[in-house]
Amino acid sequence: MKIEILGTGCAKCKTLYENTKKALEESGTVAEVVKVEDIPSIMKYGVMSTPALVIDGQVRFSGKVASVGEIRGMLP
Amino acid sequence: MLQNLSDYIVFVLMGLSPRSRIGEALNFFIYDTVKIFLLLTVIIFVVAVIRSYFPPEKTKLILSHKREYVGNILAALLGVVTPFCSCSAVPLFIGFVEAGIPLGVTFSFLVSSPMVNEVALIMLWGLFGWKVALIYIGTGLMVAVVSGMVIGKLKMEKYVQDYVYQVKVGVSVIEEKFFREKLTYGREYTTDLLKKIWPYVLIGVGVGAFIHGYAPEDILAKYAGRNNPFAVPLAVIIGVPLYSNAAGVIPIVHALMEKGLPIGTVLAFMMAVTALSFPEAVILKNVLKMRLLLTFFGIVATAIILVGYLFNAIL
Numbered sequence: 001m002k003i004e005i006l007g008t009g010c011a012k013c014k015t016l017y018e019n020t021k022k023a024l025e026e027s028g029t030v031a032e033v034v035k036v037e038d039i040p041s042i043m044k045y046g047v048m049s050t051p052a053l054v055i056d057g058q059v060r061f062s063g064k065v066a067s068v069g070e071i072r073g074m075l076p
Numbered sequence: 077m078l079q080n081l082s083d084y085i086v087f088v089l090m091g092l093s094p095r096s097r098i099g100e101a102l103n104f105f106i107y108d109t110v111k112i113f114l115l116l117t118v119i120i121f122v123v124a125v126i127r128s129y130f131p132p133e134k135t136k137l138i139l140s141h142k143r144e145y146v147g148n149i150l151a152a153l154l155g156v157v158t159p160f161c162s163c164s165a166v167p168l169f170i171g172f173v174e175a176g177i178p179l180g181v182t183f184s185f186l187v188s189s190p191m192v193n194e195v196a197l198i199m200l201w202g203l204f205g206w207k208v209a210l211i212y213i214g215t216g217l218m219v220a221v222v223s224g225m226v227i228g229k230l231k232m233e234k235y236v237q238d239y240v241y242q243v244k245v246g247v248s249v250i251e252e253k254f255f256r257e258k259l260t261y262g263r264e265y266t267t268d269l270l271k272k273i274w275p276y277v278l279i280g281v282g283v284g285a286f287i288h289g290y291a292p293e294d295i296l297a298k299y300a301g302r303n304n305p306f307a308v309p310l311a312v313i314i315g316v317p318l319y320s321n322a323a324g325v326i327p328i329v330h331a332l333m334e335k336g337l338p339i340g341t342v343l344a345f346m347m348a349v350t351a352l353s354f355p356e357a358v359i360l361k362n363v364l365k366m367r368l369l370l371t372f373f374g375i376v377a378t379a380i381i382l383v384g385y386l387f388n389a390i391l
Contacts, residue, residue, distance in 0.1 A: 007163075008163065008166060008167075010163035012161075012163065039166055039167070039170065039243065039362070040239070040242075040243045040244070042167055043167060043170055043171070043174075043243045043244070043245045043246065044244060044245075044246045045246050046133075046171075046245055046246035046247050046248035046249065047167060047248070048131075048132040048133055048136065048164065048167050048168050048171040048248060049131075049132055049159070049160075049161070049164040049167065049168065050163060050164050050167060059249055063131070063132070063159065063161075063164065064261075064264075
């Protein structure tokens with residue numbers, strides 16, 4: 001599984017990255033987590049507010065920092 | 077009722093005299109703090125729920141079929157209800173441009189969105205009354221519409237960074253939320269925002285209370301009153317670096333108005349604080365060439381200064 005965190009490097013993006021890491025740790029799921037910071041790559045997903053979370057190529061939410069619990073709920 | 081409560085705390089419980097400076101300042105501080113936090117909690121929640129109906133993706137769709145003029149007005153209005161954070165300014169800008177929204181219309185949105193924001197409105201309403209809050213909304217929208225129209229007329233499309241036109245934007249998914257999810261979103265948004273701004277509110281109200289209690293009456297009327305033509309532009313220049321601290325700045329400005337700062341100067345200052353900021357300029361530099369960035373700031377600043385002079389003259 002591949003998880004991408006879309007965002008141009010703002011504070012919220014960092015929090016989302018950390019929450020995602022923690023969610024994976026807690027649930028024992030193995031996944032590759034990548035920060036996507038360059039604009040054309042972010043725009044490819046049609047996202048207009050950052051940060052956003054993409055799991056296996058699918059945008060799960062944008063424009064907010066989800067909690068660890070919420071992210072766990074999105075993991076398979 | 078709130079006044080009674082703060083009177084009771086300061087003059088009865090603490091035993092300070094209503095005529096002492098410390099008593100007056102403390103009374104002012106408690107009254108304003110309680111009032112502002114009550115207003116902030118209730119209204120931010122309501123605004124957040126309303127905003128969840130207008131994700132930027134939907135705003136983009138609405139605006140993509142609009143021409144100039146109608147588009148400028150609509151963009152300014154949508155700017156009020158669409159959630160916006162300057163950190164998302166770049167994807168938003170590219171999304172708008174790619175959807176074929178005219179440049180001037182995009183700028184009307186970019187001006188009104190940060191300027192007519194809920195925190196500024198609540199603070200203005202709570203401290204200055206609903207009339208000033210309404211004037212702020214009205215003139216704020218006007219500044220956004222006019223600035224956008226002028227930028228549209230200048231035909232500055234070539235001063236957008238070249239790569240912007242080459243970016244391929246994927247299909248946006250508009251997630252439909254259930255009403256309960258919207259309420260949760262509202263609650264989270266309110267807690268997050270309050271967590272972020274509460275120290276500024278306290279500091280702002282504190283400084284305001286100090287000015288209220290200790291600064292001599294009419295001190296500002298003498299130096300920054302209607303008769304000083306430089307007061308308005310100066311207020312705008314001072315306002316630019318104070319970005320994102322509307323919560324802290326408004327209580328101070330409120331106290332300054334009591335000491336004789338005229339309303340037009342107050343409005344101009346407030347608008348400069350919310351609409352023009354260095355961090356936003358740095359972010360927008362990613363999508364705008366210097367010439368367009370400076371034009372944007374110049375036009376908005378001029379519009380704000382005109383609003384300042386206008387209200388100093390008529391009120």
